[in-house]
Amino acid sequence: MTIDLQSVRKEFVARDGARTPAVEDVSLTLGEGEFVVIVGPSGCGKTTVLNMIAGLERPTAGAILADGRPVTGPGVDRGVMFQDYALFPWRTVAENVAFPLRFGPAGAGLSGAAIGDRVDATLTLVGLAAARDKYPHQLSGGMRQRVALARLLSYEPKVLLMDEPLAALDAQTRTILQDELLRIWGQDGPAASRRTVLFITHAIDEAVFLADRVVVMSSHPGRVREIVPVDLPRPRNDATRADPDFQRIAQHIWSLIKNEAYRAATS
Amino acid sequence: MAAFALIWWAASVLTDNPLLLPSPQAVSAAFAGLALDGELFTQSALSVVRLLAALLIAFAIAAPLGLAMGMSKRFEEFVDPVVELLRPISGIAWIPLGLFIFGVGQSLPIFIMAYTATFPVLIGTVSGVKSVDRKLVRAAETMGLSQSAIVARVVVPSILPALLVSLRLGVASAWTAVIAAELVGAPNGLGYAISWYREMLVTPKMIAFIAMVGVCGYFCDLALRLLAARLTPWAPGAEARR
Ligand SMILES: Nc1ncnc2c1ncn2[C@@H]1O[C@H](COP(=O)(O)OP(=O)(O)O)[C@@H](O)[C@H]1O
Numbered sequence: 293m294t295i296d297l298q299s300v301r302k303e304f305v306a307r308d309g310a311r312t313p314a315v316e317d318v319s320l321t322l323g324e325g326e327f328v329v330i331v332g333p334s335g336c337g338k339t340t341v342l343n344m345i346a347g348l349e350r351p352t353a354g355a356i357l358a359d360g361r362p363v364t365g366p367g368v369d370r371g372v373m374f375q376d377y378a379l380f381p382w383r384t385v386a387e388n389v390a391f392p393l394r395f396g397p398a399g400a401g402l403s404g405a406a407i408g409d410r411v412d413a414t415l416t417l418v419g420l421a422a423a424r425d426k427y428p429h430q431l432s433g434g435m436r437q438r439v440a441l442a443r444l445l446s447y448e449p450k451v452l453l454m455d456e457p458l459a460a461l462d463a464q465t466r467t468i469l470q471d472e473l474l475r476i477w478g479q480d481g482p483a484a485s486r487r488t489v490l491f492i493t494h495a496i497d498e499a500v501f502l503a504d505r506v507v508v509m510s511s512h513p514g515r516v517r518e519i520v521p522v523d524l525p526r527p528r529n530d531a532t533r534a535d536p537d538f539q540r541i542a543q544h545i546w547s548l549i550k551n552e553a554y555r556a557a558t559s
Numbered sequence: 560m561a562a563f564a565l566i567w568w569a570a571s572v573l574t575d576n577p578l579l580l581p582s583p584q585a586v587s588a589a590f591a592g593l594a595l596d597g598e599l600f601t602q603s604a605l606s607v608v609r610l611l612a613a614l615l616i617a618f619a620i621a622a623p624l625g626l627a628m629g630m631s632k633r634f635e636e637f638v639d640p641v642v643e644l645l646r647p648i649s650g651i652a653w654i655p656l657g658l659f660i661f662g663v664g665q666s667l668p669i670f671i672m673a674y675t676a677t678f679p680v681l682i683g684t685v686s687g688v689k690s691v692d693r694k695l696v697r698a699a700e701t702m703g704l705s706q707s708a709i710v711a712r713v714v715v716p717s718i719l720p721a722l723l724v725s726l727r728l729g730v731a732s733a734w735t736a737v738i739a740a741e742l743v744g745a746p747n748g749l750g751y752a753i754s755w756y757r758e759m760l761v762t763p764k765m766i767a768f769i770a771m772v773g774v775c776g777y778f779c780d781l782a783l784r785l786l787a788a789r790l791t792p793w794a795p796g797a798e799a800r801r
Protein backbone atom coordinates (compact mmCIF):
# COMPACT_ATOMS: atom_id res chain seq x y z
CA MET A 293 0.00 0.00 0.00
CA THR A 294 1.23 3.52 -0.76
CA ILE A 295 0.51 6.52 1.43
CA ASP A 296 0.42 10.02 0.05
CA LEU A 297 0.46 13.18 2.16
CA GLN A 298 -0.28 16.33 0.14
CA SER A 299 0.47 19.70 1.79
CA VAL A 300 -0.89 18.46 5.10
CA ARG A 301 -1.42 20.97 7.88
CA LYS A 302 -2.67 20.27 11.38
CA GLU A 303 -3.70 22.78 13.97
CA PHE A 304 -4.92 21.77 17.42
CA VAL A 305 -7.63 23.99 18.84
CA ALA A 306 -7.83 23.96 22.62
CA ARG A 307 -11.12 24.32 24.50
CA ASP A 308 -10.33 28.00 25.22
CA GLY A 309 -9.84 28.63 21.50
CA ALA A 310 -6.03 28.73 21.62
CA ARG A 311 -4.50 27.31 18.44
CA THR A 312 -1.36 25.19 18.29
CA PRO A 313 0.00 24.76 14.79
CA ALA A 314 1.48 21.26 15.01
CA VAL A 315 2.31 20.41 11.41
CA GLU A 316 2.72 22.73 8.43
CA ASP A 317 2.80 21.84 4.73
CA VAL A 318 4.01 18.25 4.98
CA SER A 319 4.17 16.43 1.67
CA LEU A 320 5.49 12.90 1.69
CA THR A 321 4.95 9.66 -0.17
CA LEU A 322 5.50 6.20 1.30
CA GLY A 323 6.12 3.82 -1.56
CA GLU A 324 4.98 0.19 -1.65
CA GLY A 325 7.23 -1.85 0.67
CA GLU A 326 9.28 1.18 1.59
CA PHE A 327 10.82 1.69 5.06
CA VAL A 328 10.60 5.40 5.90
CA VAL A 329 11.87 6.80 9.19
CA ILE A 330 11.01 10.21 10.66
CA VAL A 331 13.49 11.92 12.99
CA GLY A 332 13.21 15.32 14.58
CA PRO A 333 13.21 17.11 17.92
CA SER A 334 10.47 16.56 20.49
CA GLY A 335 7.24 18.35 19.63
CA CYS A 336 7.99 18.73 15.92
CA GLY A 337 4.82 16.85 14.97
CA LYS A 338 6.06 13.31 14.30
CA THR A 339 3.27 11.65 16.28
CA THR A 340 0.72 13.98 14.73
CA VAL A 341 1.76 12.93 11.23
CA LEU A 342 1.58 9.25 12.18
CA ASN A 343 -1.82 9.66 13.86
CA MET A 344 -3.22 11.41 10.80
CA ILE A 345 -2.11 8.55 8.55
CA ALA A 346 -3.66 6.12 11.04
CA GLY A 347 -6.91 8.08 10.79
CA LEU A 348 -6.88 8.95 14.51
CA GLU A 349 -6.53 12.69 13.77
CA ARG A 350 -7.96 14.68 10.89
CA PRO A 351 -5.75 17.10 8.97
CA THR A 352 -6.83 20.75 9.15
CA ALA A 353 -5.88 21.19 5.51
CA GLY A 354 -4.37 19.08 2.76
CA ALA A 355 -5.06 15.48 1.84
CA ILE A 356 -3.95 12.03 2.93
CA LEU A 357 -4.44 9.20 0.47
CA ALA A 358 -4.02 5.47 1.00
CA ASP A 359 -3.67 3.70 -2.35
CA GLY A 360 -5.20 6.82 -3.90
CA ARG A 361 -8.28 6.93 -1.66
CA PRO A 362 -8.72 9.60 1.04
CA VAL A 363 -8.17 8.44 4.62
CA THR A 364 -11.35 9.10 6.62
CA GLY A 365 -10.68 7.14 9.80
CA PRO A 366 -8.78 4.23 11.32
CA GLY A 367 -8.67 0.98 9.37
CA VAL A 368 -7.11 -2.46 9.57
CA ASP A 369 -4.96 -1.72 6.51
CA ARG A 370 -2.93 0.74 8.62
CA GLY A 371 -1.71 -0.76 11.91
CA VAL A 372 -0.22 1.29 14.72
CA MET A 373 2.39 0.40 17.31
CA PHE A 374 2.06 3.02 20.03
CA GLN A 375 5.01 4.46 21.90
CA ASP A 376 3.84 3.20 25.31
CA TYR A 377 2.74 -0.19 23.93
CA ALA A 378 -1.03 0.26 24.62
CA LEU A 379 -1.34 -3.41 25.61
CA PHE A 380 -4.59 -4.55 27.20
CA PRO A 381 -3.62 -5.19 30.84
CA TRP A 382 -6.48 -7.65 31.41
CA ARG A 383 -5.31 -9.95 28.65
CA THR A 384 -2.37 -12.31 28.56
CA VAL A 385 0.35 -12.05 25.95
CA ALA A 386 -1.36 -14.57 23.66
CA GLU A 387 -4.76 -12.94 24.17
CA ASN A 388 -3.34 -9.51 23.36
CA VAL A 389 -1.90 -10.85 20.13
CA ALA A 390 -5.19 -12.59 19.29
CA PHE A 391 -7.24 -9.48 20.13
CA PRO A 392 -7.42 -7.81 16.68
CA LEU A 393 -8.24 -11.16 15.08
CA ARG A 394 -10.92 -12.18 17.59
CA PHE A 395 -12.70 -8.83 17.94
CA GLY A 396 -11.82 -6.90 14.79
CA PRO A 397 -12.70 -7.43 11.13
CA ALA A 398 -9.22 -8.76 10.33
CA GLY A 399 -10.14 -12.13 11.84
CA ALA A 400 -13.53 -12.45 10.16
CA GLY A 401 -13.78 -15.89 8.60
CA LEU A 402 -10.89 -17.31 10.60
CA SER A 403 -11.75 -20.21 12.89
CA GLY A 404 -10.61 -20.21 16.51
CA ALA A 405 -7.97 -22.78 15.62
CA ALA A 406 -6.71 -20.72 12.70
CA ILE A 407 -6.41 -17.68 14.96
CA GLY A 408 -4.56 -19.80 17.53
CA ASP A 409 -2.11 -20.97 14.87
CA ARG A 410 -1.53 -17.41 13.68
CA VAL A 411 -0.93 -16.25 17.27
CA ASP A 412 1.54 -19.07 17.93
CA ALA A 413 3.44 -18.34 14.73
CA THR A 414 3.65 -14.62 15.48
CA LEU A 415 4.76 -15.20 19.07
CA THR A 416 7.49 -17.53 17.85
CA LEU A 417 8.54 -14.92 15.31
CA VAL A 418 9.15 -12.30 18.01
CA GLY A 419 10.61 -14.82 20.46
CA LEU A 420 7.79 -14.73 23.00
CA ALA A 421 6.38 -18.26 22.82
CA ALA A 422 7.46 -18.98 26.42
CA ALA A 423 5.69 -15.91 27.82
CA ARG A 424 2.33 -16.52 26.14
CA ASP A 425 0.30 -16.87 29.34
CA LYS A 426 1.82 -13.96 31.26
CA TYR A 427 0.07 -10.65 31.80
CA PRO A 428 1.70 -7.45 30.49
CA HIS A 429 2.50 -6.22 34.01
CA GLN A 430 4.65 -9.31 34.53
CA LEU A 431 6.89 -8.48 31.56
CA SER A 432 9.99 -6.36 31.09
CA GLY A 433 9.88 -3.30 28.82
CA GLY A 434 11.58 -5.19 26.01
CA MET A 435 9.08 -8.06 26.20
CA ARG A 436 6.10 -5.70 26.21
CA GLN A 437 7.58 -4.11 23.13
CA ARG A 438 7.66 -7.50 21.44
CA VAL A 439 4.05 -8.17 22.42
CA ALA A 440 3.02 -4.87 20.83
CA LEU A 441 4.98 -5.81 17.72
CA ALA A 442 3.42 -9.29 17.63
CA ARG A 443 -0.06 -7.83 18.05
CA LEU A 444 0.61 -5.48 15.15
CA LEU A 445 1.97 -8.24 12.92
CA SER A 446 -0.74 -10.77 13.82
CA TYR A 447 -3.42 -9.13 11.72
CA GLU A 448 -1.09 -8.27 8.86
CA PRO A 449 -1.84 -4.60 8.19
CA LYS A 450 -0.50 -3.44 4.85
CA VAL A 451 1.14 -0.40 6.44
CA LEU A 452 3.00 -0.50 9.77
CA LEU A 453 2.99 2.81 11.64
CA MET A 454 5.44 2.66 14.54
CA ASP A 455 5.78 5.53 17.00
CA GLU A 456 9.17 5.42 18.77
CA PRO A 457 8.67 1.69 19.28
CA LEU A 458 12.15 1.05 20.65
CA ALA A 459 12.58 4.27 22.65
CA ALA A 460 12.14 2.73 26.09
CA LEU A 461 14.71 -0.01 25.62
CA ASP A 462 18.33 -0.35 26.68
CA ALA A 463 20.94 -0.12 23.95
CA GLN A 464 21.52 -3.88 23.68
CA THR A 465 17.87 -4.93 23.42
CA ARG A 466 17.37 -2.12 21.01
CA THR A 467 20.08 -3.31 18.65
CA ILE A 468 18.68 -6.83 18.74
CA LEU A 469 15.15 -5.65 18.00
CA GLN A 470 16.37 -3.45 15.12
CA ASP A 471 17.86 -6.55 13.51
CA GLU A 472 14.69 -8.54 14.17
CA LEU A 473 12.48 -5.80 12.83
CA LEU A 474 14.35 -5.77 9.52
CA ARG A 475 14.17 -9.55 9.36
CA ILE A 476 10.41 -9.52 10.01
CA TRP A 477 9.95 -6.72 7.49
CA GLY A 478 11.59 -9.04 4.97
CA GLN A 479 14.91 -7.41 4.15
CA ASP A 480 16.35 -10.81 3.19
CA GLY A 481 13.51 -11.50 0.78
CA PRO A 482 12.45 -9.82 -2.44
CA ALA A 483 11.36 -6.17 -2.19
CA ALA A 484 7.88 -7.10 -3.45
CA SER A 485 7.14 -9.14 -0.31
CA ARG A 486 7.80 -6.24 2.08
CA ARG A 487 5.23 -4.15 3.86
CA THR A 488 5.21 -0.35 3.95
CA VAL A 489 6.65 1.02 7.19
CA LEU A 490 6.63 4.45 8.79
CA PHE A 491 8.88 4.45 11.83
CA ILE A 492 9.50 7.31 14.26
CA THR A 493 12.63 7.60 16.35
CA HIS A 494 14.82 10.05 18.23
CA ALA A 495 17.95 8.08 17.48
CA ILE A 496 19.78 9.03 14.29
CA ASP A 497 21.83 5.83 14.10
CA GLU A 498 18.64 3.79 14.39
CA ALA A 499 17.04 5.84 11.60
CA VAL A 500 19.96 5.32 9.23
CA PHE A 501 20.25 1.62 10.04
CA LEU A 502 16.59 0.91 9.28
CA ALA A 503 15.50 3.35 6.61
CA ASP A 504 15.27 3.52 2.86
CA ARG A 505 14.70 7.23 3.39
CA VAL A 506 14.98 9.40 6.50
CA VAL A 507 12.57 12.32 6.83
CA VAL A 508 14.18 15.02 8.97
CA MET A 509 11.60 17.30 10.55
CA SER A 510 12.05 20.68 12.19
CA SER A 511 9.74 22.32 14.71
CA HIS A 512 7.68 25.48 15.31
CA PRO A 513 5.76 24.61 13.31
CA GLY A 514 6.57 21.05 12.28
CA ARG A 515 7.87 20.90 8.73
CA VAL A 516 9.85 18.50 6.59
CA ARG A 517 13.34 19.93 6.54
CA GLU A 518 14.99 17.40 4.30
CA ILE A 519 14.42 13.89 3.04
CA VAL A 520 17.68 11.95 3.15
CA PRO A 521 17.96 8.81 0.98
CA VAL A 522 19.87 5.94 2.62
CA ASP A 523 21.31 3.82 -0.17
CA LEU A 524 23.18 1.40 2.06
CA PRO A 525 22.95 -2.18 0.73
CA ARG A 526 20.51 -4.70 2.21
CA PRO A 527 20.43 -6.97 4.09
CA ARG A 528 21.92 -4.71 6.73
CA ASN A 529 23.76 -6.08 9.74
CA ASP A 530 26.55 -5.22 12.20
CA ALA A 531 28.90 -4.46 9.31
CA THR A 532 26.49 -1.76 8.15
CA ARG A 533 27.01 0.19 11.36
CA ALA A 534 30.75 0.33 10.70
CA ASP A 535 30.33 1.39 7.05
CA PRO A 536 31.84 4.85 6.36
CA ASP A 537 28.70 5.74 4.36
CA PHE A 538 26.59 4.94 7.42
CA GLN A 539 28.71 7.36 9.46
CA ARG A 540 28.56 10.01 6.73
CA ILE A 541 24.75 9.92 6.46
CA ALA A 542 24.34 9.95 10.24
CA GLN A 543 26.69 12.95 10.45
CA HIS A 544 24.69 14.78 7.81
CA ILE A 545 21.38 14.22 9.62
CA TRP A 546 22.93 15.27 12.90
CA SER A 547 24.14 18.50 11.34
CA LEU A 548 20.58 19.24 10.16
CA ILE A 549 19.12 18.62 13.59
CA LYS A 550 21.98 20.39 15.37
CA ASN A 551 21.43 23.56 13.34
CA GLU A 552 17.75 23.42 14.18
CA ALA A 553 18.43 22.98 17.88
CA TYR A 554 20.98 25.80 17.79
CA ARG A 555 18.53 28.19 16.10
CA ALA A 556 15.81 27.27 18.60
CA ALA A 557 18.13 27.89 21.53
CA THR A 558 19.35 31.31 20.34
CA SER A 559 16.14 32.76 18.90
CA MET B 560 -9.26 -8.05 71.06
CA ALA B 561 -8.24 -9.35 74.50
CA ALA B 562 -8.05 -5.80 75.87
CA PHE B 563 -11.51 -5.13 74.47
CA ALA B 564 -12.91 -8.22 76.23
CA LEU B 565 -11.19 -7.22 79.47
CA ILE B 566 -12.63 -3.69 79.45
CA TRP B 567 -16.06 -5.10 78.59
CA TRP B 568 -15.83 -7.57 81.46
CA ALA B 569 -14.71 -4.83 83.88
CA ALA B 570 -17.53 -2.56 82.72
CA SER B 571 -20.13 -5.31 83.12
CA VAL B 572 -18.90 -5.98 86.70
CA LEU B 573 -19.08 -2.26 87.51
CA THR B 574 -22.54 -1.79 85.95
CA ASP B 575 -23.75 -4.93 87.67
CA ASN B 576 -26.90 -5.02 85.57
CA PRO B 577 -27.07 -7.97 83.13
CA LEU B 578 -29.99 -6.34 81.34
CA LEU B 579 -27.99 -3.23 80.49
CA LEU B 580 -24.60 -4.79 79.92
CA PRO B 581 -24.24 -8.55 80.21
CA SER B 582 -20.78 -10.02 80.81
CA PRO B 583 -18.71 -11.38 77.91
CA GLN B 584 -19.25 -14.90 79.27
CA ALA B 585 -23.02 -14.50 79.14
CA VAL B 586 -22.89 -13.22 75.56
CA SER B 587 -20.54 -16.01 74.47
CA ALA B 588 -22.87 -18.56 75.98
CA ALA B 589 -25.82 -16.96 74.19
CA PHE B 590 -23.85 -16.92 70.92
CA ALA B 591 -22.95 -20.60 71.29
CA GLY B 592 -26.54 -21.50 72.16
CA LEU B 593 -27.95 -19.65 69.17
CA ALA B 594 -25.32 -21.19 66.91
CA LEU B 595 -26.11 -24.71 68.18
CA ASP B 596 -29.84 -24.51 67.61
CA GLY B 597 -29.15 -22.89 64.21
CA GLU B 598 -31.17 -19.74 64.81
CA LEU B 599 -28.08 -17.57 64.41
CA PHE B 600 -27.46 -18.97 60.94
CA THR B 601 -31.02 -19.04 59.67
CA GLN B 602 -31.50 -15.37 60.55
CA SER B 603 -28.08 -14.43 59.09
CA ALA B 604 -28.78 -16.36 55.91
CA LEU B 605 -32.09 -14.54 55.44
CA SER B 606 -30.37 -11.16 55.73
CA VAL B 607 -27.43 -12.15 53.53
CA VAL B 608 -29.73 -13.50 50.80
CA ARG B 609 -31.59 -10.18 50.90
CA LEU B 610 -28.25 -8.42 50.60
CA LEU B 611 -27.35 -10.47 47.52
CA ALA B 612 -30.72 -9.80 45.90
CA ALA B 613 -30.35 -6.09 46.60
CA LEU B 614 -26.80 -6.07 45.17
CA LEU B 615 -28.01 -7.72 42.00
CA ILE B 616 -30.70 -5.08 41.61
CA ALA B 617 -28.32 -2.23 42.42
CA PHE B 618 -25.75 -3.59 39.98
CA ALA B 619 -28.33 -4.07 37.21
CA ILE B 620 -29.42 -0.45 37.60
CA ALA B 621 -26.15 1.30 38.37
CA ALA B 622 -23.69 -0.41 36.01
CA PRO B 623 -25.51 0.31 32.71
CA LEU B 624 -26.59 3.74 33.91
CA GLY B 625 -23.03 4.57 34.99
CA LEU B 626 -21.65 3.29 31.69
CA ALA B 627 -24.03 5.54 29.76
CA MET B 628 -23.31 8.52 32.02
CA GLY B 629 -19.57 8.05 31.73
CA MET B 630 -19.67 7.85 27.96
CA SER B 631 -22.15 10.60 27.16
CA LYS B 632 -21.62 14.04 28.63
CA ARG B 633 -25.14 15.06 27.65
CA PHE B 634 -26.74 12.05 29.28
CA GLU B 635 -24.70 12.68 32.43
CA GLU B 636 -25.83 16.31 32.60
CA PHE B 637 -29.39 15.07 32.24
CA VAL B 638 -29.26 12.41 34.98
CA ASP B 639 -26.72 13.83 37.39
CA PRO B 640 -28.98 16.39 39.17
CA VAL B 641 -31.44 13.64 40.12
CA VAL B 642 -28.63 11.42 41.39
CA GLU B 643 -27.05 14.20 43.41
CA LEU B 644 -30.42 15.11 44.92
CA LEU B 645 -31.21 11.53 45.98
CA ARG B 646 -27.73 10.55 47.09
CA PRO B 647 -27.61 12.54 50.37
CA ILE B 648 -30.95 11.00 51.42
CA SER B 649 -30.08 7.97 53.51
CA GLY B 650 -31.85 4.74 52.64
CA ILE B 651 -33.14 4.74 56.21
CA ALA B 652 -35.14 7.90 55.45
CA TRP B 653 -37.25 5.87 52.99
CA ILE B 654 -38.23 3.23 55.55
CA PRO B 655 -41.49 4.92 56.66
CA LEU B 656 -42.61 5.38 53.06
CA GLY B 657 -41.43 1.88 52.25
CA LEU B 658 -43.62 0.52 55.04
CA PHE B 659 -46.63 2.09 53.37
CA ILE B 660 -45.78 0.74 49.96
CA PHE B 661 -44.34 -2.69 50.72
CA GLY B 662 -45.61 -3.41 54.23
CA VAL B 663 -43.61 -5.74 56.47
CA GLY B 664 -41.83 -8.39 54.41
CA GLN B 665 -38.93 -9.21 52.09
CA SER B 666 -39.42 -6.27 49.77
CA LEU B 667 -38.76 -3.43 52.18
CA PRO B 668 -35.23 -4.41 53.33
CA ILE B 669 -34.29 -5.40 49.77
CA PHE B 670 -35.51 -2.09 48.43
CA ILE B 671 -33.68 -0.09 51.10
CA MET B 672 -30.42 -2.00 50.51
CA ALA B 673 -30.66 -1.79 46.74
CA TYR B 674 -31.26 1.95 47.03
CA THR B 675 -28.27 2.38 49.34
CA ALA B 676 -25.90 0.27 47.24
CA THR B 677 -26.87 1.90 43.94
CA PHE B 678 -25.05 5.16 44.57
CA PRO B 679 -21.53 3.89 45.30
CA VAL B 680 -21.74 1.50 42.33
CA LEU B 681 -23.05 4.27 40.06
CA ILE B 682 -20.40 6.76 41.05
CA GLY B 683 -17.64 4.14 40.84
CA THR B 684 -18.77 3.16 37.35
CA VAL B 685 -18.96 6.74 36.07
CA SER B 686 -15.50 7.65 37.34
CA GLY B 687 -14.19 4.31 36.07
CA VAL B 688 -15.45 5.00 32.55
CA LYS B 689 -13.98 8.50 32.60
CA SER B 690 -10.55 7.19 33.52
CA VAL B 691 -10.43 4.56 30.78
CA ASP B 692 -7.06 4.86 29.02
CA ARG B 693 -7.70 6.75 25.75
CA LYS B 694 -4.68 5.02 24.23
CA LEU B 695 -6.35 1.63 24.57
CA VAL B 696 -9.51 2.88 22.90
CA ARG B 697 -7.45 4.31 20.06
CA ALA B 698 -5.51 1.09 19.73
CA ALA B 699 -8.78 -0.83 19.38
CA GLU B 700 -9.96 1.69 16.79
CA THR B 701 -6.88 1.08 14.67
CA MET B 702 -7.71 -2.65 14.80
CA GLY B 703 -11.07 -1.82 13.25
CA LEU B 704 -13.29 -2.66 16.24
CA SER B 705 -16.83 -1.26 16.09
CA GLN B 706 -18.01 1.15 18.79
CA SER B 707 -20.04 -1.57 20.50
CA ALA B 708 -17.09 -3.96 20.40
CA ILE B 709 -14.93 -1.24 21.97
CA VAL B 710 -17.43 -0.84 24.80
CA ALA B 711 -17.59 -4.59 25.39
CA ARG B 712 -13.89 -5.39 24.88
CA VAL B 713 -12.10 -2.27 26.14
CA VAL B 714 -14.34 -0.07 28.30
CA VAL B 715 -16.01 -2.80 30.36
CA PRO B 716 -12.83 -4.72 31.25
CA SER B 717 -11.06 -1.41 31.95
CA ILE B 718 -13.60 -0.43 34.59
CA LEU B 719 -13.99 -3.89 36.14
CA PRO B 720 -11.49 -3.29 38.99
CA ALA B 721 -13.13 0.05 39.87
CA LEU B 722 -16.54 -1.59 39.62
CA LEU B 723 -15.58 -4.31 42.08
CA VAL B 724 -14.20 -1.76 44.54
CA SER B 725 -17.43 0.24 44.30
CA LEU B 726 -19.40 -2.96 44.84
CA ARG B 727 -17.54 -3.43 48.14
CA LEU B 728 -18.45 0.11 49.17
CA GLY B 729 -22.03 -0.63 48.15
CA VAL B 730 -22.11 -3.79 50.29
CA ALA B 731 -20.72 -1.91 53.27
CA SER B 732 -23.38 0.81 53.16
CA ALA B 733 -26.23 -1.56 52.24
CA TRP B 734 -25.37 -3.83 55.15
CA THR B 735 -25.57 -0.85 57.52
CA ALA B 736 -29.04 -0.05 56.20
CA VAL B 737 -30.44 -3.59 56.27
CA ILE B 738 -30.41 -3.79 60.04
CA ALA B 739 -32.39 -0.56 60.31
CA ALA B 740 -34.86 -1.81 57.70
CA GLU B 741 -35.28 -5.19 59.37
CA LEU B 742 -35.66 -3.64 62.82
CA VAL B 743 -39.05 -2.31 61.78
CA GLY B 744 -39.94 -3.73 58.39
CA ALA B 745 -39.21 -7.47 58.27
CA PRO B 746 -40.73 -10.61 59.82
CA ASN B 747 -37.27 -12.18 60.24
CA GLY B 748 -33.57 -11.61 59.62
CA LEU B 749 -30.77 -10.24 61.81
CA GLY B 750 -32.35 -6.84 62.43
CA TYR B 751 -35.63 -8.48 63.35
CA ALA B 752 -33.88 -10.84 65.76
CA ILE B 753 -32.11 -7.93 67.46
CA SER B 754 -35.38 -6.08 68.00
CA TRP B 755 -37.18 -9.30 69.08
CA TYR B 756 -34.66 -10.10 71.83
CA ARG B 757 -34.67 -6.48 72.92
CA GLU B 758 -38.41 -6.69 73.46
CA MET B 759 -37.96 -10.03 75.23
CA LEU B 760 -35.33 -8.34 77.43
CA VAL B 761 -32.81 -11.07 76.56
CA THR B 762 -29.81 -8.77 76.19
CA PRO B 763 -27.09 -11.48 75.75
CA LYS B 764 -28.87 -12.92 72.71
CA MET B 765 -29.46 -9.44 71.37
CA ILE B 766 -25.75 -8.69 71.60
CA ALA B 767 -24.94 -12.06 70.03
CA PHE B 768 -26.98 -11.06 66.98
CA ILE B 769 -25.34 -7.63 66.89
CA ALA B 770 -21.97 -9.39 66.82
CA MET B 771 -23.23 -11.56 63.98
CA VAL B 772 -23.95 -8.41 61.95
CA GLY B 773 -20.25 -7.59 62.13
CA VAL B 774 -19.21 -11.16 61.32
CA CYS B 775 -21.47 -11.36 58.25
CA GLY B 776 -20.34 -7.94 57.04
CA TYR B 777 -16.74 -9.03 57.31
CA PHE B 778 -17.27 -12.26 55.39
CA CYS B 779 -19.28 -10.55 52.63
CA ASP B 780 -16.40 -8.14 52.09
CA LEU B 781 -13.89 -10.98 52.14
CA ALA B 782 -15.95 -12.86 49.54
CA LEU B 783 -15.97 -9.80 47.29
CA ARG B 784 -12.22 -9.35 47.66
CA LEU B 785 -11.68 -12.99 46.67
CA LEU B 786 -14.04 -12.54 43.74
CA ALA B 787 -12.08 -9.46 42.64
CA ALA B 788 -8.80 -11.39 42.79
CA ARG B 789 -10.34 -14.10 40.60
CA LEU B 790 -12.01 -11.78 38.10
CA THR B 791 -9.20 -9.24 37.79
CA PRO B 792 -5.92 -11.13 38.17
CA TRP B 793 -4.16 -8.34 36.27
CA ALA B 794 -5.17 -5.55 38.65
CA PRO B 795 -2.51 -4.11 40.97
CA GLY B 796 -2.17 -6.14 44.13
CA ALA B 797 -4.04 -9.11 42.69
CA GLU B 798 -1.07 -11.42 43.15
CA ALA B 799 -0.66 -10.45 46.77
CA ARG B 800 -4.34 -11.18 47.32
CA ARG B 801 -4.18 -14.70 45.94
N1 LIG C 1 -4.09 16.69 21.28
C1 LIG C 1 -3.33 17.79 21.21
N2 LIG C 1 -3.83 18.99 21.58
C2 LIG C 1 -3.08 20.11 21.49
N3 LIG C 1 -1.81 20.15 21.06
C3 LIG C 1 -1.24 18.98 20.69
C4 LIG C 1 -1.97 17.74 20.75
N4 LIG C 1 -1.15 16.75 20.32
C5 LIG C 1 0.02 17.34 20.02
N5 LIG C 1 -0.03 18.69 20.23
C6 LIG C 1 1.05 19.65 19.97
O1 LIG C 1 1.47 19.50 18.65
C7 LIG C 1 2.87 19.57 18.55
C8 LIG C 1 3.41 18.30 17.93
O2 LIG C 1 3.21 17.22 18.82
P1 LIG C 1 3.63 15.73 18.49
O3 LIG C 1 3.11 15.35 17.16
O4 LIG C 1 3.23 14.88 19.63
O5 LIG C 1 5.22 15.86 18.43
P2 LIG C 1 6.36 14.74 18.47
O6 LIG C 1 5.71 13.41 18.34
O7 LIG C 1 7.26 15.06 17.34
O8 LIG C 1 7.08 14.88 19.78
C9 LIG C 1 3.38 19.83 19.95
O9 LIG C 1 3.60 21.21 20.08
C10 LIG C 1 2.27 19.37 20.82
O10 LIG C 1 2.25 20.10 22.02
Ligand SMILES: [Mg+2]
Pocket residue numbers: 338339340
Ligand atom coordinates in the same frame (compact mmCIF):
# COMPACT_ATOMS: atom_id res chain seq x y z
MG1 LIG D 1 5.71 11.72 19.71
